[in-house]
């Protein structure tokens with residue numbers, strides 16, 4: 358047993374898994390750029406207030422899951438690792454005066470987030486999100502556009518069976534009255550509520566709706582629906598988002614219990630699930646509108662909407678189907694030598710090849726040629742470049758490990774030969790695919 362292990366709820370991404378993440382990041386970046394989103398970064402930690410105020414003091418994410426950094430003695434500021442990206446992006450939007458940019462400001466970010474969650478399947482303390490935000494557009498068309506983008510990501514990633522669930526959680530006009538209706542519904546049963554839910558009835562009664570506690574099942578089934586309590590503008594917004602989704606041919610389910618776990622949401626809220634796996638724990642991604650957040654963090658009233666897709670869960674789903682990791686590319690060529698000790702020559706030639714952009718490795722161990730060639734085959738290399746006595750005359754042996762053929766090549770022609778062989782090899786692979 359090693360003395361140290363990765364912290365609970367975190368894990369190392371070994372090369373094959375890192376490649377699976379890299380593939381998703383590539384898909385996300387390409388798609389985001391195609392839809393007009395520009396990539397940015399925020400720090401992995403912020404002043405805690407960004408999250409406390411932005412996400413809400415009485416959310417699980419802030420109350421229970423925020424990774425707070427112990428302040429250094431000389432440091433008065435309280436920091437926390439980012440549990441999500443939206444609050445930090447909005448903080449940056451305000452700090453850099455992005456309201457003067459052409460509207461909407463469309464931003465995206467891919468990176469690790471941190472939540473002190475109870476680790477379990479698909480729930481980590483460090484996890485990766487692709488986050489996308491459109492700030493400045495009140496919708497409803499952009500709401501549908503984002504849902505379509507999310508679904509396209511899953512499809513391109515290789516998950517064809519992802520559905521979207523949708524709801525409106527109202528706004529400052531209609532939600533307070535609905536919350537009172539909701540409280541009135543649960544209050545007669547207050548003695549039967551588990552402690553956590555009883556507290557929530559006061560602080561954040563919406564969360565009772567998506568509680569998985571069996572004690573609430575019957576109560577929740579009969580709970581008043583927010584859809585019946587929306588003000589006219591919110592109801593019209595929801596209807597218009599749905600009409601836009603219909604126009605795109607996107608089937609969707611309105612889920613009256615979908616309330617999301619972060620306080621900044623208004624109106625549109627949505628989550629992505631694999632078909633048959635609906636339920637809070639298993640959301641592949643989620644998002645919604647946050648028309649009050651920019652003002653809450655000190656800006657002028659500005660609408661916004663976005664989503665974050667959990668990349669870990671996509672990798673897990675692809676893994677289960679055996680489709681997560683793209684095949685790793687081995688070197689095109691490995692430089693080996695008849696003289697086991699002549700490592701300097703091998704290093705010199707491989708450096709030359711790399712300088713020309715060729716994916717190459719040299720055998721830098723002092724071992725017999727046969728072992729060097731075995732290593733080259735094990736790496737999946739297409740060619741071995743064998744250095745021997747002819748090197749003095751500017752010549753090497755080029756062995757095609759896949760075809761089992763070998764011929765002399767002038768050193769001066771080597772790069773061109775390798776590039777040509779690689780191109781025709783790729784062409785052959787593409788024709789077969």
Ligand code: HAM
Nearest residue numbers: 441443480481484640641642643644645663664665667
């Ligand atoms: P969220 O629903 O808290 O939303 O997280 C989005 C996604 O991140 C989840 O659906 C899930 O796939 C993944 N996720 C969350 N927590 C964990 C965890 N502990 N382990 C693994 N994956 C996890 C947000 O974060 C909002 N900022 C989304 C948003 C952007 N809304 C508007 N703009």
